[in-house]
Amino acid sequence: MIPFATALLAWFDEHGRKDLPWQHPRDAYRVWLSEVMLQQTQVATVIPYFQRFVAALPTLRDLAAAEEDTVLALWSGLGYYRRARFLQRAAQICVEKHHGELPRDFDALSDLPGIGRSTAGAILAQAHGLRFPILDGNVKRVLTRHLGIHGHPGQSAVEKVLWKHADALTPAERTADYTQAIMDLGATVCVRSKPRCDVCPLASDCVAKRDDLTTQLPSAKPSKAVPTRATVMLILRDAQGRVLLERRGPQGVWSGLWSLPEASDHDHAWRAAEALAKIDDAQSLPPFVHVFSHYRLNVEPLLFDEATAHRRIADNSSLRWCSASERAALGLPAPVRTLLQNL
Numbered sequence: 001m002i003p004f005a006t007a008l009l010a011w012f013d014e015h016g017r018k019d020l021p022w023q024h025p026r027d028a029y030r031v032w033l034s035e036v037m038l039q040q041t042q043v044a045t046v047i048p049y050f051q052r053f054v055a056a057l058p059t060l061r062d063l064a065a066a067e068e069d070t071v072l073a074l075w076s077g078l079g080y081y082r083r084a085r086f087l088q089r090a091a092q093i094c095v096e097k098h099h100g101e102l103p104r105d106f107d108a109l110s111d112l113p114g115i116g117r118s119t120a121g122a123i124l125a126q127a128h129g130l131r132f133p134i135l136d137g138n139v140k141r142v143l144t145r146h147l148g149i150h151g152h153p154g155q156s157a158v159e160k161v162l163w164k165h166a167d168a169l170t171p172a173e174r175t176a177d178y179t180q181a182i183m184d185l186g187a188t189v190c191v192r193s194k195p196r197c198d199v200c201p202l203a204s205d206c207v208a209k210r211d212d213l214t215t216q217l218p219s220a221k222p223s224k225a226v227p228t229r230a231t232v233m234l235i236l237r238d239a240q241g242r243v244l245l246e247r248r249g250p251q252g253v254w255s256g257l258w259s260l261p262e263a264s265d266h267d268h269a270w271r272a273a274e275a276l277a278k279i280d281d282a283q284s285l286p287p288f289v290h291v292f293s294h295y296r297l298n299v300e301p302l303l304f305d306e307a308t309a310h311r312r313i314a315d316n317s318s319l320r321w322c323s324a325s326e327r328a329a330l331g332l333p334a335p336v337r338t339l340l341q342n343l
């Protein structure tokens, strides 16, 4: 039997991805940024975001010094905005404490906001060739199937077992390539549904393939009902086509982003709209559902056209009237941006 890492590296040499933008150059800042972007998002989606981000903020010091709105605007559409805020906070800590560099020490690196054990391992392995294992979603899928490990990989007991195997399988040589190889295998061959076992370099001793368990592994998360919430979004648009935006508070979903004022129902929406501007009429726009990881949000947009701005909110730091071009430079939640674009 060919050892796991040898088989994987031979496959990588022929089929692995070697032209990803964060591989050229493969420095710690770029690897870190790509790892954080890839945490909840596929490679093909991440690539244009990554390219825009490094074009605007090419170094860690640029990220640390940027306006939060600039960072959120560059992140806008990737979702999970806490990642962007942690990224900037971590960059600022690196400037304050680590001479403007990501530390090479595992403990110091994984102490930074938003950098867990797997991300720290990926940065050290890929940027510096150091031997540290990783365990992201792709790797969990490959290992649970190949080794026949049952139980949801998010459960701590299962995760502990997976870390042990991930560590034991990581080679001392070519660690950067191995790390990319196992992520690539999970993303392109050992995919979630219909894994391509016929072309997999690990097929000869894979438990899931042997026992026909590929649809059962990794084990599903124990199910939990997802709650539903409802909101009315107020679109106050003035005669010049500007829309009133409100910056969300520091807590909760979309925290710190510029969004639309909201109300719990139509009555409250009218009252809120009257407090914000002079209005005459409202038009209900088609409702839509936005799914967060922990709840579904039913959104009912209500358009107040020809609204006239009250002078007293002109300088309010959490409310502002924005034209389409001004909105482009702000961090807006993706569904709100789409809603306004479709007006």
Ligand code: SF4
Pocket: 142, 145, 146, 189, 190, 191, 195, 196, 197, 200, 201, 202, 203, 204, 206, 207, 208, 209, 214
């Ligand atoms: S043989 Fe199939 S199930 Fe096993 S690791 Fe390869 S792709 Fe995944």
